[in-house]
Amino acid sequence: MKKTTPPARRFARALRALAFPTLRHLPFLVAAAALAGTFGCAPEKPAPFRIGINAWPGYEFLYLAQEMGFYRKEGLEVRVVEFSSLSDARRAYERGQINVIAATVIEVLQIRDHSQRSLQIVQVIDFSSGADVILARPGLTNAAGLRGARIGVELASLGVYVLVRGLEQGGLGLADGKLVSMDQLSMEDAFRKGELDAVVTYPPTSIQLLRDTKANTVFSTADIPGEVVDVIAVEAELNTQRPGDVAKLLRAYHRAIAYARQNPAEAYRIMAEREGITPEEFHASLTDGIQLLSESDQADYFRPGGKLAAVIDASDRILRQSGQIKGPDRRSNASTAAFAGKGTTP
C-alpha cells in the first residue's frame, strides 16, 4: 500500500494547481485580466492646455484661435485664461493654474528663477519696437526728468526691465525714482488722477492714455529694438511628453494669424473687443510698435547662438543687475528648437 500524502503537501499541490492553472481555468483568468485592464487601468485623458495671456496685441491670436475654434479643430482641449497683467500670468504659472504662458523672455527667466516648474520657450510671437513705453505727465519730456518721480510699474515683470533701460538712457538708476507697484488697469486710473508722474505701460493701456491724456512718451522699446521679445512658453514636461499636442497648439495659433490676414475686419473686431480698444486702434498697435514674427522667422531665433539666445543672455544680465533674479544660472534649456520651423503653419 502506498504511503498517504501529508495534508500540507496536498494543500501545497492544490495551490500549485491554482497558481499554474490548466487551460480550463484560462477563460476565468483572461476575463479577470480583461476587466482589470479595461476598466481599472484605462488611460487618463490628457490635461487640457491652459494658456495664460494678458492684454497685449501679439497674444491676442491665441485668444482668436480659441474664439474661432481652431484648437478644437486640432483635437485639443484648450482654455485661454485671461489676466490683467504679465505678473499675474507669471504668478498663475508658478501656482500651477496654467501650463502655457504668453509672456516676454523676462517673465520666462523670472519663472525659471522663482519656480521649480520648468518652462521652455517654443515660439517667438513678436518683438516690441516701440509698443512698450514709459509715459510721463505733461512737463516731463525725457527720461532724465524721471529723477524723484512717482513711477507706476508692474514689479516682477517686464516693466522693471523697460524702466531700467529707460532710466539708463537718462543716466539714472532704479533708486532714482519712487517706484509704485501697480497693475496696468490701476496705473491707468492712478495716472489719470495725477497720482503718478509716470507709468511703464504697453497697449492697450498706453493707447488709451495717449488718446485720453496729454502724456509724453519719454522712452519706448523703439530705442532698444529686438530686446523685448514676446514668446509662447510651455511647461517642459509637456514638450517632452506631448510634443504632438504642442505642435497642434502652435498650428492653431498660426492658423489664427492666417485667418486675421485673410479676414482682418472680423479678426480685429474680436481681438480689439477683448483689449477694450477699437479695431482701428488694435490694427495700429500691431503695425506700429510691434513686429510680428512668422514661422519662417523662427529659425533665426532658435538656432544655437541665434537671436533668442542673445535676448536671453541680455535679459538675464539686466535682471540680475537690477536684483530681479538672484538664483543660479538657469538659462540653459530655457528654449527648445523642437517646434521652430517644423511645419506648425497650417
Add this chain to the structure above:
Amino acid sequence: MNRVVVWLNRSLKRKLLLPLPLLLFGAAVAAVTVWGIHADFQKQMLERVRLHAQLVANFVNYAAESVSRPGELQRIVAAIGADDDIDLIVVVAGHPARVLASTRNAWLGKTSAELPVNDMGADLEAATQTRQSYHHYHPESAQYGLAAPLLLSQPGLANLSLTSGAVMVYLDMRPTQVAMRRLAFALSAAFLAALVILTGFGYGLIRHFILRPVARFGTLAKLRPADADGSWAEVATADELGALARTLHDSLTRTDALLHEVEDQKNTLQASEGRWRFALEGAGDGVWDWDVPTSTVFSPNATRRCSGTPRTSSAPGLRHGPAASTPRTCRG
C-alpha cells in the same frame, strides 16, 4: 421542471454550479448599490460645488469692498478665475448694471442684458435687486452657476456709501464629474473583477477538492482488479470524501472477498460432486438419489439397467418406495 431536476441530478458539477444564478443576482444587487452610491456622490458633489461657489462669491465680495481701484478688483477676479474648476466670474454694479470685473476681458463695461450667456443677466439683476442668491445647475454643460449680491466700495467718490452689485460664479463641474465617474467605474470594475476571480477560484477549489477525487473514485473502481489497494491511498483523505472512499473501498473489498468465497465454494462443490459421481459409478447397482422435495430420482447405470428406469425419473414411478426395486430383485 422534472427534466431540470433530472438534468441536475445527473451531475455533481451541475449541482455545484447551481449557485451561479445567485451569484449573478448578487452582481445585479451590487450594480444597483454602485448606482446608488453614484447618485449619492452626485448629490454630495452638488452640495460641495454650491459651497465652493458660495466661497468664491464671498471672497469676491470681500475683495470688492476692500479694493480701492476697479483694476485691483479685476486683477483679483482674474487670479481667482484662473483655477481650473472656475469657468467664469462676473461682477456687476450700478444702474443699469455694468460689468466691473470679469474673467473675460471682452465683457468689461457691458450691461447685464448684453451678456451672451442665457439667464446670466437676469440672475445678476435679480441678485442685485432682491439681495438674494440664485443658483442653477446646467447638466448639459456641466456648469453650476451662482449669482450672489455684493457691495462695492466707491473710493474717490463724494458719496461714501457702498454700491449694490452682484457677482456671478460659474463652476466647471466636468473635472469633478470625470473623477467621480472614474471612481464609480473603477469600483464597479474592481467588484466585477473580484467576483469573476473569486468565482473562478472557488470553482477551481471545488474542482480540485471534490470533483477530481470523485472522478478518481470511478477510475479506481474500474481499475480495481489491477490496483486493488495502492491508489486508494490517494483519495482516502481525512475528510468526508475520504470516508466515502474508504467505505467504498471496504465495500468493494468485502464484495471481492465474498465473490472469492462463492467461487471457492463452487469449486469445492464441483469437486465433491465429481467424487460422489465417481463413488456412485464405482459402487455399481442399487444406489439412487431420491430428491424428496422435487420427487426426482437419480440412478446410476447399473441400477437403471436392473429397474428399467431412465437415469432420472419422477418419483410416482417409485410410489412403493425404494424397497420395490432393490438390487436383489434385479438379480432374481
